[in-house]
Amino acid sequence: MRRFVWFAAVTALCAGSAAIVGSPAVGSASPQGGWTSMNGPSPMSSLTTNQMFISCASPTFCMATGSAVSSTQPEAQEWDGITWSNVTMPATPAATHPAGVSCLSQTFCMAVGSGGEAPFADEWDGTAWSALATPAVTSSAQLYSVSCPSTTDCVAVGQQGIGTGGKTLAEQWDGTVWSVLPTANPGSSGTDYFTSVSCVSASWCVAIGLSPQGLLFEETFDGSSWSVVSMPSLAQNEPYSVSCTSVTMCVAVGQWAPSGSPWEPLIEMWNGSAWSVSSTAPTPSQSQELYDVDCLTTTSCIATGFTWGTNPTTPLVLEYNGTSWYPVGGPTLPASSSGVLLGSTCLSGWDCVTVGGGTSAGTGELFFADAPVSSPAAPSAAVASPVGGGTYSVGQVVPSTFSCLEGVFGPGLSNCSDSNGSAGPGQLDTSTIGDHTYTVTATSSDGQSSTASISYTVAESPSITVTSPTPGSYYELNQVVSTAFSCTEGAGGPGITSCKDGSGATSPGPLDTSQLGPQTYTVVATSADGLSTTVGIPYTVVEPPSAVIAAPVSGETYMQNELVPTSFTCSEGVSGPGLSRCADSNGSTSPGVLDTSTVGTHSYSVTATSVDGLSATTTVTYTVEGSTTTTLASSANPVHFRAIVTYTATMSPIPNGGTVAFTDSGTTIPGCGAVPLNGATGQVQCVVTSLSKGKHSIVATYGGTPYWQPSTSATLSEVVK
Numbered sequence: 253m254r255r256f257v258w259f260a261a262v263t264a265l266c267a268g269s270a271a272i273v274g275s276p277a278v279g280s281a282s283p284q285g286g287w288t289s290m291n292g293p294s295p296m297s298s299l300t301t302n303q304m305f306i307s308c309a310s311p312t313f314c315m316a317t318g319s320a321v322s323s324t325q326p327e328a329q330e331w332d333g334i335t336w337s338n339v340t341m342p343a344t345p346a347a348t349h350p351a352g353v354s355c356l357s358q359t360f361c362m363a364v365g366s367g368g369e370a371p372f373a374d375e376w377d378g379t380a381w382s383a384l385a386t387p388a389v390t391s392s393a394q395l396y397s398v399s400c401p402s403t404t405d406c407v408a409v410g411q412q413g414i415g416t417g418g419k420t421l422a423e424q425w426d427g428t429v430w431s432v433l434p435t436a437n438p439g440s441s442g443t444d445y446f447t448s449v450s451c452v453s454a455s456w457c458v459a460i461g462l463s464p465q466g467l468l469f470e471e472t473f474d475g476s477s478w479s480v481v482s483m484p485s486l487a488q489n490e491p492y493s494v495s496c497t498s499v500t501m502c503v504a505v506g507q508w509a510p511s512g513s514p515w516e517p518l519i520e521m522w523n524g525s526a527w528s529v530s531s532t533a534p535t536p537s538q539s540q541e542l543y544d545v546d547c548l549t550t551t552s553c554i555a556t557g558f559t560w561g562t563n564p565t566t567p568l569v570l571e572y573n574g575t576s577w578y579p580v581g582g583p584t585l586p587a588s589s590s591g592v593l594l595g596s597t598c599l600s601g602w603d604c605v606t607v608g609g610g611t612s613a614g615t616g617e618l619f620f621a622d623a624p625v626s627s628p629a630a631p632s633a634a635v636a637s638p639v640g641g642g643t644y645s646v647g648q649v650v651p652s653t654f655s656c657l658e659g660v661f662g663p664g665l666s667n668c669s670d671s672n673g674s675a676g677p678g679q680l681d682t683s684t685i686g687d688h689t690y691t692v693t694a695t696s697s698d699g700q701s702s703t704a705s706i707s708y709t710v711a712e713s714p715s716i717t718v719t720s721p722t723p724g725s726y727y728e729l730n731q732v733v734s735t736a737f738s739c740t741e742g743a744g745g746p747g748i749t750s751c752k753d754g755s756g757a758t759s760p761g762p763l764d765t766s767q768l769g770p771q772t773y774t775v776v777a778t779s780a781d782g783l784s785t786t787v788g789i790p791y792t793v794v795e796p797p798s799a800v801i802a803a804p805v806s807g808e809t810y811m812q813n814e815l816v817p818t819s820f821t822c823s824e825g826v827s828g829p830g831l832s833r834c835a836d837s838n839g840s841t842s843p844g845v846l847d848t849s850t851v852g853t854h855s856y857s858v859t860a861t862s863v864d865g866l867s868a869t870t871t872v873t874y875t876v877e878g879s880t881t882t883t884l885a886s887s888a889n890p891v892h893f894r895a896i897v898t899y900t901a902t903m904s905p906i907p908n909g910g911t912v913a914f915t916d917s918g919t920t921i922p923g924c925g926a927v928p929l930n931g932a933t934g935q936v937q938c939v940v941t942s943l944s945k946g947k948h949s950i951v952a953t954y955g956g957t958p959y960w961q962p963s964t965s966a967t968l969s970e971v972v973k
Contacts, residue, residue, distance in 0.1 A: 304316055304317065304318040304350075304594050304595055304607045304608065305317050305318070305350060305351070305352050305353045305363075305544075305594070305595040305607070306353065306595040306596070306597050306605060306606070306607045307353045307354050307355040307361065307597050308331070308355065308597045308599055308605050309355045309356060309357050309358060309361075310357075310358070310599065311333060311599060311657075311658075312331075312332060312333030312358075312658070313330070313331065313332065313333070313355070313357075313358040314330070314331035314355070314597070314605055315328055315329070315330055315331075315339075315353055315355050315361045315363075315376065316328065316329045316331070316336075316353075316595070316607050317329075317341070317350045317352075317353045317363050317365075318350055319350060325341070325343050325344060326341040326342070326343075326344060326350050326363070326365065326367075326372075326374070327339075327340065327341055328340075328341050328353075328363070328376075328381065331605075339376075339380075339381065340380075340381065341363070341374055341381045342372075342374055342381060342382065342383035344366075344367025344368070344370070344372055345367050345368065345370065350363065350364075350365035351364055351365040351366065351394070351395055351396040351397060351398075351410070352364050352365070352395070352396065352397040352398040352399075352408070352448075353398070354398050354399055354400040354406065355376070356400055356402070356403060357378075358378055359376075359377055359378030360375075360376065360377070360378070360400075360403045361375070361376035362374070362375055362376075362398050362400050362406045362408075362425065363376070363381070363398070364395040364396075364397070364398040364408045364410075365394075365395060365396075366393070366394035366395060366410070369392035369393065369394060370392075370393065371386045371389070371393050371394060371395040371408075371410065371421075371423070372386065372395075373386050373395070373398075373408065373423075373425070373430055384425075384430060385429070385430065386423065386430045387423065387430055387431055387432045389412045389421060389432060390412045390413045392412070392413060392418075393410065393411065393412035393413070393421055394410045394411060394421075395408045395409065395410040395421070395423070396409060396410040396411075396445075396446065396447055396448065397409050397410070397446070397447065397448040397449045397459075397493075398449070399449045399450050399451040399457065400425075400451070401451045401452065401453050401454055402454065403427060404425075404426060404427030405424070405425065405426065405427070405451075405454040406424065406425035407422060407423070407424050407425075407433070407449050407451050407457050407459075407473065408422070408423045408424075408425075408430075408449070409421065409422045409423075409446035409447075409448070409449040409459045409461075410445065410446055411443065411444070411445030411446065413443070418443035418444065418445060419435070419437045419443075419444055419445075420435040420436070420437055420444050420445060420446050420459075420461060420471070421435070421445075421446065422435045422446065422449075422459065422473070422478065433473070433478065434477065434478070435471060435478045436471055436478055436479065436480045437463075438463055438469045438480050443463075444461060444462075444463045444469075445461050445462060446459045446460065446461040446471075447460055447461055447462065447491050447492055447493070447506075448460055448491070448492060448493045448494045448504075449494065450494045450495050450496040450502065451473075451496075452496050452497065452498055452499065454475055455474055455475035456472070456473070456474065456475070456496075456499050457472070457473040458470055458471075458472055458473075458494055458496050458502050458522070459471050459473070459478075459494070460483070460491045460494045460504045461491065462489070462490065462491055469481070469482065469483055470482075470483050470494075470504070470522075470527065481527070482527075483504075483520060483527040484520065484527060484528065484529050486508050486510070486518070486529070488508055488509040488515075489506060489507070489508035489509075489518055490506045490507050490508070490518070490541075491504055491505075491506040491518065492505060492506040492507075492541075492542065492543050492544070493505050493506070493542070493543065493544045493545050494545070495545045495546050495547040495553070496522070496547070497547050497548065497549055497550060498550075499524060500522075500523060500524030501521075501522065501523070501524075501547065501550045502521070502522035502547075503519065503520070503521055503522075503545050503547050503553055503555070503572070504518075504519070504520045504521075504522075504527075504545070505517065505518060505519055505520075505542035505543075505544070505545040505555045505557075506518040506541070506542060507539075507540070507541040507542065507557075513539070514536065514537070514538055514539035514540075514561060515539040515540060515541060516533070516535060516536060516539075516540060517533050517534065517536070517540050517541070517542045517555070517557065517568075517570065518533075518542065519533040519542070519555065519570075519577060530577060532575070532576035532577045533570075533577050534570065534577065534578075534579055536559065538559050538560065538561040539559070539560050539561040540557060540558070540559045540560070540568055541557045541558060541560070541568075542555045542556065542557035542568070542570065543556060543557045543558075543592075543593065543594050543595070544556050544557075544593075544594065544595050544596045544606075545596070546596050546597050546598045546604065547572070547598075548598050549574075550574055551572075551573055551574030551575075552572070552573075552574075552598070553571070553572035554569065554570070554571055554572075554596055554598055554604045554606075555569070555570040555571075555572070555577075555596070556568065556569055556570075556593035556594070556595070556596040556606045556608070557592070557593060558591070558592035558593060558608075564590035564591075565590040565591065565592060566590070566591065567591050567592060567593040567606075567608060568593065569593065569606070591608060592608045593606045593607070593608035594606075594607055594608045595607045595608075629659030629700075630659045630696065630700040630701065630702050631656055631657060631658050631659050631665055631694035631695065631696045631700060631701065631702055632656065632657045632659065632694060632702055632704075633654065633655070633656045633657075633668070633692040633693060633694035633702055633703055633704040634654060634655050634656075634657075634692070634704050635652065635653075635654045635690070635692055635704050635705070635706050636653040636654060636655065637651075637652060637653045638650060638652060638680070638706070638708070639706065640705075640706030640707050640708065641706075641707065641708065642708045642709070642782075643708065643709045643710075643711055643781040643782045643783055644680065644682050644708060644709070644710055644711075644783070645682070645710070645711065645712065645713040645742075645783050646682060646683070646684075646685060646710055646711070646712055646713075647682055647683065648682045648710075649679065649682075650679060650680040650682060650708075651677055651678070651679055652670065652676075652677060652678040652679060652680055652690065653676065653677050653678075654668075654670060654676055654677075654678065654692040654704070655668070655676075656668030656692070656694035657694070658694075658696060659696065659700065663696065663697040663698050664696070664697050665694060665695065665696060665697070666695050666696060666697045667693070667694075667695040668692070668693075668694050668695070669692070669693060670690065670691065670692045670693075671689070671690055671691040671692075671693075678690075678692075680708060682710045683710075684710060685710050685711055685712060685743065685744050686709070686710060686744075687707065687708075687709050688707070688708055688709070688710060689705050689706070689707050689708075690705065690706050690707075690708060691703050691704070691705040692704050692705070709781065711742060711743075711744050711745050711779070711781055711783055712742025712743040712744060712745060712783075713742050713777075713779070713783045713784065713785045714739055714740060714741050714742050714745060714748055714777035714778070714779050714783065714784070714785050715739070715740045715742065715777070715785060716737060716738070716739050716740075716751075716775050716776075716777050716785055716786075716787040717737060717738050717739075717740070718735070718736070718737040718773070718775055718787060718789050719736045719737065720733070720734060720735050720736040720737075720760075720763075721733065721735065721763055721773055721789055721791045722789070723789050723790055723791070724790060724791070724792075725791045725792070726791070726792050726793075726794050726828070726829065726862075726864030726865065726866065727763065727765045727791060727792070727793055727794070728765070728793075728794065728795070728796055728866055729765060729766075729768055729793055729794070729795055730765055730766060731765045731793075732762075732765075733762070733763035733765060734760045734761070734762065734763070735753060735757075735759065735760055735761045735762065735763050735773065736759055736760050737751075737753065737759045737761075737775045737787075738751070738759060739751035739775070739777035739785075740777075741779060742779065742783070745779045745780070745781060745783070746779065746780040746781050747779065747780050748777060748778070748779060748780075749778050749779065749780045750776070750777070750778040751775070751776075751777050751778075752775070752776060753773065753774060753775045753776075754773065754774035754775070754776075763791070765793045766793075767793060768793050768794065768795065768826050768827045769792065769793060769827045770790065770791075770792050770827070771790070771791055771792065771793055772788040772789065772790055772791075773788070773789040773790075773791060774786060774787070774788050774789075775787050775789075792827055792829075792864070793827065794825050794826065794827040794828040794829075794862070794864060794866065795825030795826040795827065795828065796825045796828075796862065796866040796867065796868045797822060797823060797824050797825050797828060797831060797860035797861065797862045797866065797867065797868050798822070798823050798825065798860060798868050798870070799820060799821070799822045799823075799834065799858040799859060799860040799868060799869065799870040800820060800821050800822075800823075800858075800870060801818070801819075801820045801856070801858050801870055801872050802819040802820060802821070803817070803818055803819045804816060804818060804846055804856065804872060804874055805872065806872035806873050806874070807872075807873065807874070808874050808875070809874065809875040809876075809877055810846065810848050810874060810875070810876050810877070811848070811876070811877055811878075811879065812848055812849070812850070812851050812876050812877065812878040812879070813848055813849060814848045814876075815845065815848075816845065816846035816848055817843050817844070817845060817846070818836060818842070818843055818844040818845065818846055818856065819842055819843050819844075820834075820836065820842045820844070820858040820870075821834070821842065822834030822858070822860035823860070824860075824862055825862065825866070825868075828862045828863075828864060828866070829862065829863040829864050830862065830863050831860060831861065831862055831863070832861050832862060832863045833859070833860075833861040834858070834859075834860050834861070835858070835859060836856065836857065836858045836859075837855070837856060837857040837858070837859075842858075846874065848876045849876075850876060851876045851877055851878040851908075851959035851960065852875070852876060852959050853873060853874075853875050853959075854873065854874055854875070854876060855871050855872070855873050855874075856871065856872050856873075856874060857869050857870065857871040858870050858871075875958075875959070876959065877959050877960065877961055878905065878907070878959060878960050878961065879960075879961050879963070880903050880904065880905070880907055880954055880956070880960055880961055880962070880963040881903070881904045881963055882901055882902070882903055882912070882952050882953070882954045882963040882964060882965040883901070883902045883904070883965055883966075884899060884900070884901050884950065884951070884952040884965035884966065884968045885899070885900045885902070885968075886898070886899055886900075886950070886968055886970055887899070887900070889968075889969075889970050889971060890970075890971035890972065890973055891943070891970070891971070891972055891973070892972070892973050893943075893944075893945050893972055893973060894941065894942070895941075896939060896940070896941050897939075897940045897941075897943060897970065898937055898938070898939050898940075899914055899924075899937065899938045899939075899940065899950055899952065899968070900935055900936070900937050901914070901927075901935065901936045901937075901938075901952035901954070901965060902933075902934055902935045903929060903934040903935070903936075903954055903963070904934065905934070906929075906931065906933075906934030907929060907934070907954070907956075907957055907959075907960035908931065908957065908959070908960070909928075909929060909931065909957050909960075910928075910929050910954060910955055910956055910957045910960060911926040911927055911928050911929065911936075911954075911955050912926075912927050912929060912936040912938075912952050912953065912954050912955070913925050913926055913927075913952070913953045913955065914927070914938040914950065914951070914952050914953075915950070915951050915953070916940075916943075916948050916949065916950055917948060917949045918949075918951075921938055921940060921950075923938070923939075924938035924940075926955070929954070936952070938952075943970065943972045944972060945972045945973065946971075946972060947969055947970070947971055947972075948969070948970040948971075948972065949967045949968075949969060949970075950967070950968040950969075950970050951964060951965060951966075951967050951968070952964070952965040953965070
């Protein structure tokens with residue numbers, strides 16, 4: 253468990269005239285401004301018999317806890333930025349061992365410890381401390397440390413079952429009640445216990461501890477359960493305190509004796525995956541111990557303790573700058589006096605407060621360095637966002653966030669506003685082109701003030717002209733479309749550094765038509781000043797419409813002038829805006845009529861047209877045939893034997909070709925078996941000179957063409973005398 257020290261005093265590391273806070277240079281051999289006593293008019297004299305702990309929520313509020321001299325009961329001291337004052341804590345049934353305090357604001361602190369071997373937890377509400385019920389555990393238990401990420405989440409650690417066989421103990425505050433958290437115990441036998449805990453959130457805490465085998469261990473809490481993480485195995489080690497800034501940065505301190513003696517400062521660091529012993533921890537010539545550590549960032553830690561082995565015992569302060577640990581000077585003690593530093597807390601940067609105690613030489617009494625209160629420091633202002641050096645477009649909305657902090661011992665802020673008169677959050681003035689300065693002023697009630705400024709530039713953003721595609725255009729799936737665009741620098745701009753579309757192409761580029769549906773074509777213009785403009789042109793990729801002809805069926809044959817009705821439908825393509833027209837090649841909507849006025853092979857088409865201009869045509873073919881009539885006439889009837897007779901066959905209507913066969917009583921007349929049709933007259937003649945005497949049955953037969961049907965004349969009865 254933690255050692256207990258029977259002295260108490262309070263000091264602060266300060267810069268300039270500020271009494272509570274200070275800023276030692278990173279990696280410096282000694283703090284700037286030195287240490288300044290915060291003891292005030294002696295009320296701290298009551299905290300003398302036990303280890304002390306401290307937590308500060310602001311430069312004007314700290315709470316230190318310890319045990320009273322006379323009663324060994326818990327007692328607290330409150331710092332208001334100027335003086336310390338006693339604050340009574342609830343009494344415990346036995347001698348008290350306070351073990352930790354965590355303050356989030358002037359109205360919330362949580363303190364834990366043990367009265368005898370019974371844990372206690374007290375809550376501060378800004379006015380008074382009140383005792384909280386803690387869960388029943390074994391007959392003997394102690395809490396050694398507490399860490400509160402929020403007012404509704406605190407984790408306290410220690411041990412239960414004091415002595416041989418004791419185990420780790422963790423309890424959690426949910427804003428209403430304390431409850432026990434199940435923990436692991438890595439030791440094979442004997443007593444395991446936690447010494448310190450640090451929580452960065454409700455879902456991530458680290459607790460360090462020790463087992464009887466000298467095993468230094470760490471357990472990580474994820475908000476629901478604890479898991480053991482091994483730490484380097486060290487000889488004669490005692491861990492006292494841990495501080496985490498994130499899940500990847502923790503520092504644990506204590507003491508160890510790698511060579512048996514002397515004791516050395518133990519510093520182990522967590523990088524998010526493993527613990528390691530710091531190689532930059534100082535190697536002292538005398539024994540040294542570190543009792544507490546507080547880290548604000550990965551480059552800002554303070555560890556406090558003392559050097560012992562020879563008289564007098566002196567305070568020890570180590571500083572971490574992100575790379576190495578350095579010893580820095582501690583508070584100056586009166587001649588032949590002893591002192592230790594037990595608890596420490598940091599507010600920002602190197603503004604840290606530490607508590608401890610000592611004795612004046614040869615008297616056994618406390619020493620106090622009652623330094624006069626420093627003059628109030630000036631307030632400070634800070635611009636959190638945006639960072640300086642930015643460039644913004646005219647009229648761009650740029651929110652700003654800033655804060656002001658009263659100086660140490662200051663009476664309070666009277667004003668905190670930006671150069672636009674806003675009390676925050678603010679906004680940059682981007683109404684005019686040029687270089688500008690944004691300033692935040694912090695003013696104290698005593699008239700002191702300070703400013704924080706950032707510079708920024710306002711310029712016109714570049715402009716973009718896109719001539720292809722045009723907004724709202726429609727394109728067919730996988731259609732090849734070239735884009736065209738240009739970029740122009742804004743007024744006062746240094747020049748365009750990039751003018752590209754969303755695919756990284758310069759103009760002209762290819763339009764992406766590989767996906768159906770609404771699309772956006774993007775062009776980005778970037779200026780050398782960092783301003784950029786983005787233009788998005790909406791377009792739609794569609795499938796073309798379609799047409800289906802239900803009737804007629806392609807390849808059918810119809811008679812000339814036959815009435816043939818048609819039937820067809822049209823459908824819009826996927827993602828299309830809708831049909832604007834669905835008509836056949838005759839200009840008719842469905843149903844239509846097939847054109848059979850002329851013989852031959854014809855086509856019938858239906859065209860579907862979309863509102864977007866895309867169209868599709870479906871075509872069928874058909875044949876129209878004409879019927880014919882053949883009449884037969886003789887040049888002489890009756891006729892004398894061996895007289896010349898001419899037979900004339902006339903086709904009606906006149907076909908566009910074909911032949912006529914003449915027969916006599918079923919027998920083809922020689923020379924007249926396939927007489928070509930005269931396309932001009934529609935007639936065919938057969939001249940005969942060898943008819944025998946008697947009656948002859950003459951017939952003319954038209955053979956037809958692909959588009960004209962055959963026909964046969966009536967029988968002509970020819971008489972030869």
